[in-house]
Amino acid sequence: xAEVAQSPRYKIxxxxxxxxxxCDPISGHATLYWYRQILGQGPELLVQFQDESVVDDSQLPxxxxxxxxxxxxxxxxxxxxxxxxxxxxxxxxxxxxxxxxYGYTFGSGTRLTVV
Amino acid sequence: KQEVTQIPAALSVPEGENLVxxxxxxxxxxxxxxWFRQDPGKGLTSLLLIQSSQREQTSGRLNASLDKxxxxxxxxxxxSQPGDSATYLCAVRHAGNMLTFGGGTRLMVxx
Numbered sequence: 001x002a003e004v005a006q007s008p009r010y011k012i013x014x015x016x017x018x019x020x021x022x023c024d025p026i027s028g029h030a031t032l033y034w035y036r037q038i039l040g041q042g043p044e045l046l047v048q049f050q051d052e053s054v055v056d057d058s059q060l061p062x063x064x065x066x067x068x069x070x071x072x073x074x075x076x077x078x079x080x081x082x083x084x085x086x087x088x089x090x091x092x093x094x095x096x097x098x099x100x101x102y103g104y105t106f107g108s109g110t111r112l113t114v115v
Numbered sequence: 116k117q118e119v120t121q122i123p124a125a126l127s128v129p130e131g132e133n134l135v136x137x138x139x140x141x142x143x144x145x146x147x148x149x150w151f152r153q154d155p156g157k158g159l160t161s162l163l164l165i166q167s168s169q170r171e172q173t174s175g176r177l178n179a180s181l182d183k184x185x186x187x188x189x190x191x192x193x194x195s196q197p198g199d200s201a202t203y204l205c206a207v208r209h210a211g212n213m214l215t216f217g218g219g220t221r222l223m224v225x226x
Contacts, residue, residue, distance in 0.1 A: 006158075031212065033214070040218075041218055041219075042119070042121075042204055042206075042216030042217050042218045042219055043159075043204075043216050044216070045213065045214070045215075048212070048213070050212075055211075055212070056211065056213070089156075091158060091159065093159075093214075095212075098146075098212045099146055100146045100147045100166040100167050100168065100208075101147075101166060102147075102208075103147070103149050103161055103164040103208075104149065104161070104206075104208075104214055105161065106151070106158045106159040106160075106161075107158050108157060108158040109157070109158040111156060
């Protein structure tokens, strides 16, 4: 069964350092999402891509976060500088289309701890 | 703005019980609703997807229903097992191809 790949699985970084996460969606999925999930809460959208274009990044803290999907395939989410409050699970998801019949497939996530 | 609420936030039941998890959403203009399972420290696994035109979906011991007009969905788990212990999240897909999540229900099934 096709999967969304994410790496690293875990990341511990010191505050003020830079950190990057990688996501490879299911082949052929044009839509890619990055979500952040704080412990005990539901995931919240950070950024949505359609192919290589950003569709929605209204919830992305742009002073420190950046996201790219240069060739419309895999994607990188970067935080610089990291803050203690960025500790969370970062989830990537992809979808093959828009509309009622299409669901989302999530990766295993990257657990970030900022110390 | 679409808001999704899940009740209860946590639930503990003895093994073998049938149980119902609830999800409500504020805007009925949705494309579909998806139920996910999340084990501690793991990603999300899709359980069931109900299209906006459907009333329910079933997979094994799981049955999800959708009442779009009232903004409600339920996930029914029959004959619960300790392996069902996890957090269950519902999410609605709506305008702008957005997916909005509830806060989840943490389920513990005791042997």
